[in-house]
Amino acid sequence: MTNIVLLGAGGKMGVRLAANLKASRFHVDHVEISEAGRARLEKT
Numbered sequence: 001m002t003n004i005v006l007l008g009a010g011g012k013m014g015v016r017l018a019a020n021l022k023a024s025r026f027h028v029d030h031v032e033i034s035e036a037g038r039a040r041l042e043k044t
């Protein structure tokens with residue numbers, strides 16, 4: 001299995017990528033340091 005790491009995953013583009021990769025065949029890890037970014041990720 002291929003692993004993908006999204007750095008800055010809670011930003012505008014990161015959230016879009018996270019949502020699109022959610023149903024993919026890849027294992028995705030998310031890296032986000034801001035509380036606001038983490039909150040956006042939880043909504044996806």
